[in-house]
Amino acid sequence: MLRKIRIGLATIVMVLITLLFLDFTGTLHHWLGWLAKIQFLPALLAVNVGVVVALVVLTLIFGRIYCSVICPLGILQDVIHHIGRKPNKQTYSKEKRWLRYGLLVIFVAAFFLGVNSLVALLAPYSSYGRIAQNLLQPIWIAGNNVLAFLAEHNKSYQFYTVDVWIRSLPTFIIALVTLIVLVALAWRGGRTYCNTICPVGTLLSFFARFSWLKIRFDESKCKKCGKCARNCKASCIDFKSMKVDYSRCVVCGNCLEQCNFDSLHYAGPGAGSSRKASSSSNSRNTSGSSDAVDEGRRAFLVGAALATSAAALAQERKKVDGGLAVIEDMVEPARNTPLTPPGSLSASNMQKRCTGCQLCVSECPNHVLVPSTDLLKLMQPTMSYVRGYCRPECNRCSEVCPAGAIKPITLADKSSTQIGHAVWVKENCIPVKDGVECGNCERHCPVGAIEMVMLDEEDEESVLIPAVNEARCIGCGACEHLCPARPFTAIYVEGHEVHKEV
Numbered sequence: 001m002l003r004k005i006r007i008g009l010a011t012i013v014m015v016l017i018t019l020l021f022l023d024f025t026g027t028l029h030h031w032l033g034w035l036a037k038i039q040f041l042p043a044l045l046a047v048n049v050g051v052v053v054a055l056v057v058l059t060l061i062f063g064r065i066y067c068s069v070i071c072p073l074g075i076l077q078d079v080i081h082h083i084g085r086k087p088n089k090q091t092y093s094k095e096k097r098w099l100r101y102g103l104l105v106i107f108v109a110a111f112f113l114g115v116n117s118l119v120a121l122l123a124p125y126s127s128y129g130r131i132a133q134n135l136l137q138p139i140w141i142a143g144n145n146v147l148a149f150l151a152e153h154n155k156s157y158q159f160y161t162v163d164v165w166i167r168s169l170p171t172f173i174i175a176l177v178t179l180i181v182l183v184a185l186a187w188r189g190g191r192t193y194c195n196t197i198c199p200v201g202t203l204l205s206f207f208a209r210f211s212w213l214k215i216r217f218d219e220s221k222c223k224k225c226g227k228c229a230r231n232c233k234a235s236c237i238d239f240k241s242m243k244v245d246y247s248r249c250v251v252c253g254n255c256l257e258q259c260n261f262d263s264l265h266y267a268g269p270g271a272g273s274s275r276k277a278s279s280s281s282n283s284r285n286t287s288g289s290s291d292a293v294d295e296g297r298r299a300f301l302v303g304a305a306l307a308t309s310a311a312a313l314a315q316e317r318k319k320v321d322g323g324l325a326v327i328e329d330m331v332e333p334a335r336n337t338p339l340t341p342p343g344s345l346s347a348s349n350m351q352k353r354c355t356g357c358q359l360c361v362s363e364c365p366n367h368v369l370v371p372s373t374d375l376l377k378l379m380q381p382t383m384s385y386v387r388g389y390c391r392p393e394c395n396r397c398s399e400v401c402p403a404g405a406i407k408p409i410t411l412a413d414k415s416s417t418q419i420g421h422a423v424w425v426k427e428n429c430i431p432v433k434d435g436v437e438c439g440n441c442e443r444h445c446p447v448g449a450i451e452m453v454m455l456d457e458e459d460e461e462s463v464l465i466p467a468v469n470e471a472r473c474i475g476c477g478a479c480e481h482l483c484p485a486r487p488f489t490a491i492y493v494e495g496h497e498v499h500k501e502v
Contacts (some may be wrong), residue, residue, distance in 0.1 A: 002055055002266050003253030006068055014075045021132035021362050022140040029363060030202050031402045036359055036402035038070060039125040043274030045403035059204050063211040063251040068200055073215040074194055074201075074250065077186040078133075081233050084187035093235040095245055100195065107199040117378035120356030124198050127178050129357035129381065132177040137362060138164050146399055157402045163387075167361060168371035171379050190233030195248045205247035212268050215249060215256070216244040221263035228255035228264060328486035330386050333494035337495035339475065341369065341385035341390065342417045343398035343409035346498040354380040360397035364477045366390065368477070369397060380405075383419075385477035385493065390419075392446050392476060415447070419499040420493045422450065422468045429490035431463035432454065441466050441491050442480035447502075449473035466491060472502060 013035065019033040036042060045049035055066055067074040103122070110118040120126050141162050148159035166172050185192040194201040217243050229237040230257055236248035256264050337347070341360070344350040356379030366388035371380040373466045381397070383390065400410045409417065422441075430438045432455065442450040449472040452464040466479075468491075475493045483489040 001254075002256050003220060003250070006065070006251070006253055009069045010075045010078065013070060013071055014079075017072050017128075018132055018136065021359060022135070022137050024141060024144075024258055024362070024365075026365055027406055028398050029396065029479055033400055033402075036125070036400065039402060040071075040204070041123050041125060041355060042059070042065065042402035044402075045355065046402065048404075055112045055204075055295065056307075059207040060210060061212050061216060063246065063249060064201070064204050065251050066204060066210045067191075067198075068252050071124055071131075072128040073182070074094040074191075074200075076128060076189060077182065077193060078233070078252070080183055081188075081190045084183075091235065092199065092229045092232075092238045094273070095236075095248060096196055099197075100205075103197055104199050104202045107263075110214055114351060115376065116354065116356075116380065117375060120354070120379050121174070122197065122199055123357075124194075125356045126355040126357040126379075127175075127182075129359055130171060130175040130364075131179050133358035133362040134166075134172045135179065138166075165367075167367075168379075170373050171358070171371040172358075173477050174379065190235065191248070191250060193237075194250065195234060196265070206385055209246050211246060213251075213266055214246055214264055214268075215244050215251070216267055218263045218265060218350060221261045221264070223261055225260075227258045227260070231255060231258045242272060265438070272321055276470050284501070330489060331487040332386055333489065334481070335492070335493040335495055337420070337497055338374070338377075339373065339420050339477075339493060339495040341381065341383060341397050341406055342499070343395070343401075343406040344416045344499070345407065347495070350380060350405050352405075353403045355403050356380050357402070359400050363396050363468055365394060365396060383477070383495075384468070385481040387481075389477035389481040390475075392474075410415075415474065416502050418474050418496065418502045420472045420495040421470040421478050422475070422491050423494050424468055425488070426465075426467055426490075428485045428488050429465060430485055431465055432490075433485075435463055438484065439464060439466075440482050440484055444478045444482045445473075446476060446478060447472055447474055450479060474502060 010325075016032050017035045020028055021036060023029065027347070037046070037048065038055070039050050042048075042056055043055070044292040053072075059066060068078070069075075091453075107119060107122050107342055110116070141164050144159055145161050145164070148161045151157065151159045182193060196207075215237075220241055222239070224239055224242075226239045229235075231237045233252060234245075234248045234250055236245040237243075237255060238245075251266070253266070256266060274454045340350045355370065358371065358379070358381075361371060362380050368383050368385065368388050368390050370384045371379045372382040393411060395409055395411055395414055398406045401407075426432055430436060439452050442452050449469045450466045451469070453467045454461040455465045475495070477493050479491045480489050480493050483491050
């Protein structure tokens with residue numbers, strides 16, 4: 001019963017949180033965004049006290065069910081192990097404390113020292129997010145594009161084509177290597193990653209030792225057949241001494257299902273865990289009553305919210321291609337200060353709180369957010385205006401961030417938040433180089449921060465060039481993205497370390 005409940009809830013959570021990362025329409029985050037915000041590390045970084053306390057209390061009552069039901073990387077390991085395992089091959093292994101606690105110390109030290117690339121690398125939720133966004137979302141979008149192609153040929157526009165592209169090669173490689181390592185460890189070893197590498201699993205193990213409900217032996221019934229230990233994916237059951245390492249047990253229920261003698265129970269303290277208690281209990285039992293199974297003890301109260309996916313409303317992506325001319329690819333400008341999205345407050349806040357889960361990257365409808373390749377900020381989102389610009393009417397990244405790296409921001413506040421300012425590069429400007437009119441940047445600036453002025457004030461026939469009002473510019477990147485100069489644009493946005501209000 002316990003195993004069936006756990007599998008049912010884990011399946012729901014896994015499917016919904018995967019859909020959250022796969023969704024490119026911006027529809028599902030309104031329904032499923034809470035799944036990202038109940039993950040332990042993002043909640044801790046966001047100082048979401050209610051979620052953190054709730055997860056700790058949940059662990060103190062039920063044990064490490066977070067790792068089996070809520071954490072997507074933990075559930076993925078169960079799926080891999082179920083596919084690859086051979087029955088009756090698991091055995092008990094001692095806890096590798098030096099490795100577990102050593103990695104936890106390294107994780108905590110990296111966090112306080114600001115080496116967030118290492119924090120992001122070890123964070124379980126973020127690892128799954130990178131796998132979903134980099135490896136699964138392109139397949140999902142490709143499937144959507146096939147449907148769009150078929151629909152178009154049937155004069156239907158229920159689906160629309162979306163670009164498939166790798167936002168960051170280093171992040172893609174990290175996601176692929178993480179998946180390979182995870183498969184190698186989980187295929188035969190089950191929860192090896194959870195119980196040796198994962199810092200969240202190690203942290204929760206402190207509380208799991210004192211959980212109220214635990215897998216307990218009824219020593220009077222145990223025949224020491226070893227079947228429970230051979231089928232424990234956490235390798236935490238020592239059947240010879242009839243003990244369970246509760247710091248590693250993830251309450252999967254496999255052992256309960258495999259026991260043929262009803263000697264294992266998921267119960268509170270004093271439920272037949274000692275020989276003496278079992279013996280005295282047997283002397284008082286009437287015939288047949290010792291075989292009764294209390295199903296209530298095997299069930300734990302965990303709620304899971306079901307959500308249905310709303311139909312995605314297609315919005316055709318506008319592309320400015322300069323008419324019929326052959327367009328040379330735009331080269332990303334070298335910024336002295338990288339751009340961080342509105343709501344992140346500052347580069348420092350982004351670096352401290354972001355776990356590199358890629359949810360904001362996945363949800364960005366304008367293809368502006370891309371993972372950073374900077375070693376200290378590796379996998380954290382930065383802004384690129386090569387494929388689009390940060391539209392004032394969009395605040396989706398601030399709505400989905402679970403860690404507080406991008407705080408919720410209203411559209412009105414976003415329009416008055418300066419994340420950077422535009423810089424004009426004279427030698428690249430078309431009016432200067434070719435002596436022809438342009439003004440594309442001025443026409444598309446949403447806040448009117450660009451004015452066209454004469455290059456030579458003494459020449460009445462002088463071409464017009466852009467003049468940027470830095471105090472008014474918000475750094476949205478419309479001018480940079482829509483500038484026709486190639487490969488280097490004549491105007492680009494320089495980031496601000498700390499965002500300002502204009």
